[in-house]
Amino acid sequence: MTRDLNVAVDTVGVADATPDEKQPWAELGLKEDEYQRIREVLGRRPTQSELAMYSIMWSEHCSYKSSKVHLRQFGEKNPRTPRLLAGIGENAGVVAIDDHIAVTFKVESHNHPSYVEPKQGAATGVGGIIRDIIAMGARPIAVMDSLRFGAIDHPDTARVLPGVVDGIGHYGNCVGLPNIGGETYFDPCYQGNPLVNALSVGVMPRSRLQSMQASGTGNIVILLGAKTGRDGIGGVSVLASATFSESGEGDARPSVQVGDPFTEKLLIEVCLELFDAGLVVGVQDLGGAGLTCALSETAAAGDGGMHVDLELVPLRAEGMEPQDILASESQERMLLIVDPAKAEEVLARSRRWGLLATAIGTVTGTGRLVVDFHGQTVVDVPPKSLADEGPVYNRPFTEPNDLGLIAVDRAETLPRPATDEEIRQTVLDMAASPNLCDKSWITEQYDSSVFGNTVLGAPHDAGVIRLDERTGVGIAISLDGNGRFARLDPYHGAQLALAEAYRNVAVTGATPIAVSDCLNFGSPEDPHVMWQFERAVTGIADGCQKLGIPVTGGNVSFYNQTGREAIHPTPVIGVLGVIDDVARRIPLGLGRTGDTIALIGTTLEELSGSEWAQVKHGHLGGVPPKVDLDHEMKLAELLGRLAGTEQLAAAHDLSEGGLAQALVEAICHSGLGAQILLPEGADPFTYLFSESSGRVLVVIPRGQELAVRTACEQRGLPITPLGVTDANTDGLHLRDHFDLTRGDLEAAWKGRIGSRLGE
Structure with a gap:
């Protein structure tokens, strides 16, 4: 009989003593063989907190378990360009503009949350992609979006679209970032499953490039930003793999994260100040999967060990259990790795900005991620098993009939x-x-000129931003996709999207230099969808190899379908270009x-x-x-x-x-x-x-x-x-x-x- 986990904390000691206790692995989205593999890795049954962490990190959203066998093509075929400073596997791609300046950019999806709660889903999608940019050491300077909705006359479009636009505009405007373009399309295939893909771009001195590594035994782990609440618990492991019924009801509807753009603005300023002062050894944003992802990825990328005291995490909700704290996707949070000698200065500078900063643990050399809660160990796992060694599926794929x-x-x-x-x-x-x-009803709700460096915005083919007032050097970005072309032929349809984004950058006078993509598809468990996915990925990889520009990163979004009907395969391609002088645009x-x-x-x-x-x-x-x-x-x-x-x-x-x-x-x-x-x-x-x-x-x-x-x-x-x-x-x-x-x-x-x- 399953023990009531609310009565007492499920510790590692309890797990050792109760090997046969039933656990809700299926309800958390794990397959039976995946659950058995977790037991083999640990040599025992997982605690409730460990089970939650594995279910999140081995989810489609975090582990790319159905897509990574195909995504490897990007690394294998990527042109080796001297401009590429950081690429696939990092929070965002980074490319050199000149000997001194670098730019980082990335596009990600927030599709399912934006259907469940349009304003907050879209807003936190913008907030999350901004923090990816911060984590690379850059100041965010602009955002863009690629939006797709069902038929414009459908009642649910009238519910979803205004909320999504309001969320994007509210968050970006409050943070103070110009929205410099994007696209909005309507098609019945997106009814009940809109696509909200957000892009952000940032600029930094090349010397400020940051790492996510939790290295240096004895270094302090600091949680910076907002308090942790119950919002978004289970988001990436449930919403990202949920499909919606014909009526629009989800199989599971966990709470969507709630964003606070004013805290995000403070977070930007604090992080940049800390980076410039040389006070940070490693940094990771907390987005999807919250602390679970941040702790496991930084530990796995560094010396491989970390000890965290979970009761030190500032909370805004009572009665949160350790698995809740680990899974929470509360927004506006960053994880910092700091030398002990500099920790007090980091805390003091954060306080001056009015932001919470709390030391919650240390880097160790044990090769284990150990999490305690009020003196009891609730997690003791090898972090690479969470971050790097999840299941990999070479799912069957076959051409649609x-x-x-x-x-x-x-x-x-x-x-x-x-x-x-x-x-x-x-x-x-x-x-x-x-x-x-004309899409100005949408774009006029976004501030496109804040900072005064927007040279071209909507409705131009690409957005153009000035980076340096002295030299006039700037960048151009376009975000494009065409689901109908990809439905007819995903290989060439993906290349047509790539070609259009490449051309849209070129018509401004800029030279295209890098790509980020957001790949929106139906269920990977459908062989026809996987065939579409494999063909599209191959098309993009081959296309970028031909054009001589690398894919620097991106996002895969599966399970975009209503009932058994998948959306059109919709690869959205962001292309970034450089222009020597924006006066020449x-x-x-x-x-x-x-x-x-x-x-x-x-x-x-x-x-x-x-x-x-x-x-x-x-x-x-x-x-x-x-x-x-x-x-x-x-x-x-x-x-x-x-x-x-x-x-x-x-x-x-x-x-x-x-x-x-x-x-x-x-x-x-x-x-x-x-x-x-x-x-x-x-x-x-x-x-x-x-x-x-x-x-x-x-x-x-x-x-x-x-x-x-x-x-x-x-x-x-x-x-x-x-x-x-x-x-x-x-x-x-x-x-x-x-x-x-x-x-x-x-x-x-x-x-x-x-x-x-x-x-």
């Missing part, structure tokens, strides 16, 4: 508009659709009147997976557009060379919605109109709505056309003049076909999100 049928169901065969008036109306219908319409728009509008790239009849097929037919079938990474590299090199030469006035990536949508957005962000003449013999519908990859709309100042055309020809890049910008043209004039006034375009494009949500 319907993929062949989907491939032949091509959108190119669907009925299409036949007259100029029908094409004209299609331009307006597309501009008004949820995925293509290339903006979105139409330049000056009389400038030439041209298209770089080739337009093919590629409509499968397109916005047109979705908006006009609700169709998903065929094969996605071809991707040519050699072409993407040549295009990026060209744009980087032309930036700042006065040979380009503006540039805009062509992606969802094709040329028609790029023209709509360029016109709506400019005071000019556009006179367009399509190439002779071109089919207007295909030319306007195809989503062929590797294309950029450019605006060339008068007198520079020959220079730009020559530069394209030298690189084998096709360039097609399309028309001119014109202050006297009201909107879009497509010669020989139709006119759309600025009023027509803005009426279709603007204000759609708020009105569809009833705001």
Whole structure:
């Protein structure tokens, strides 16, 4: 009979004396063989606290047990670039910008918590990714987000979306970080399972790079930041592996963490002060899995031993048992490893900032993580067994049965508009659709200019931030994904997302140098999902190898499904680029009147997976557009060379919605109109709505056309003049076909999100 664990603490001694006591390993998400392996590692049954720790650290979220066999490709295929200072396995990737400055960035998911409690789920997702940046030694300087929701007209979207946006805006605005862009998409497949992927970027002197290692026997373990409560207990081990029923009810709904951005702001300042003063040996943030993860990972990465007195942890809730304290995901906390001679100074500096800092243990040379609670040992484990030696599954994977049928169901065969008036109306219908319409209802809730270093933000193709006022050096970041393309072909769909993010950075004039990814998929126990995952990971790894840029880290989010229906495989790719002088950046728009509008790239009849097929037919079938990474590299090199030469006035990536949508957005962000003449013999519908990859709309100042055309020809890049910008043209004039006034375009494009949500 199972003992009531609330009566007395389950100690190591009790565990030794009661080897046959029943334990709730299945309820904690462990498999029977996993539980038996824990017993083999320990040579006895685990205590309740140890069982909780193993269930968390061996969960999908923490151990990557279903994904790591495929993620190894990133390390094996990653280009060895001298810029990479820290990569996969660290809290965030770090790349060198120059001899003195480094940048760290990472994207992670907070999907399930954001469905259960939209505002706090999204807010703490932002807070968590910010602390990953702090843990590397950097000052966070910006955030971005990639959001996906169900159908915009569904009642639950009206519940989830405003809360998510409020949470992102509230946390980022209060911490004082600009939100410099991202994306928001709607698709019925995300109904009941929205995706909330948050990215943060930070900057630091290269000399300030921090380590998570708990090294130096006798060093002090200090817990810094907020008190520990009951919020988020079981979050990563339960929510991260939960699926939601058709009604939206979760199999288990533990409390979602509650964020305090003002404490986070103090945490940033305290940590940076301690780092600059050389007072910290090692540092780890407390996010998913709380103390369990921080203690085991720092101990495993260091000398391998640590002793902690759990009763010293400051609590904000009464009656918390040791397993509760270890599993709590209370926010705004960091774990510091400090030399004993410097510990008092660390505590004093923290107090001056009004933050709690408490010595809770020491680094040992025993090779064991030992946790006591009021004088009784409740944990005694080898930390590597928690952090590094969890189960690894090479799960079966097989191509979905319907993929062949989907491939032949091509959108190119669907009925299409036949007259100029029908094409004209299609331009307006597309501009008004949820995925293509103006997103300012969302982005205006975010502060995009705090710090005064935002050079480009939403709705530009990438966000651009100045790092150094003296030299003007800066970075550009884009965050992109396309679940429909990945559903049709996960290998090429993932590469299309990579190519789009790479191109979006390039159109600002920056040189892409690094990647972070967030891989959102259904259940890994479904062989069809695992096939999608393996194909997508391989596509990204091969693509980055070809482009010569490393994957520096990221996140895997499984179990994104409602009932048995998984979301579209949705790899979201963040690309970071460097620009020598942000004054050279290339903006979105139409330049000056009389400038030439041209298209770089080739337009093919590629409509499968397109916005047109979705908006006009609700169709998903065929094969996605071809991707040519050699072409993407040549295009990026060209744009980087032309930036700042006065040979380009503006540039805009062509992606969802094709040329028609790029023209709509360029016109709506400019005071000019556009006179367009399509190439002779071109089919207007295909030319306007195809989503062929590797294309950029450019605006060339008068007198520079020959220079730009020559530069394209030298690189084998096709360039097609399309028309001119014109202050006297009201909107879009497509010669020989139709006119759309600025009023027509803005009426279709603007204000759609708020009105569809009833705001």
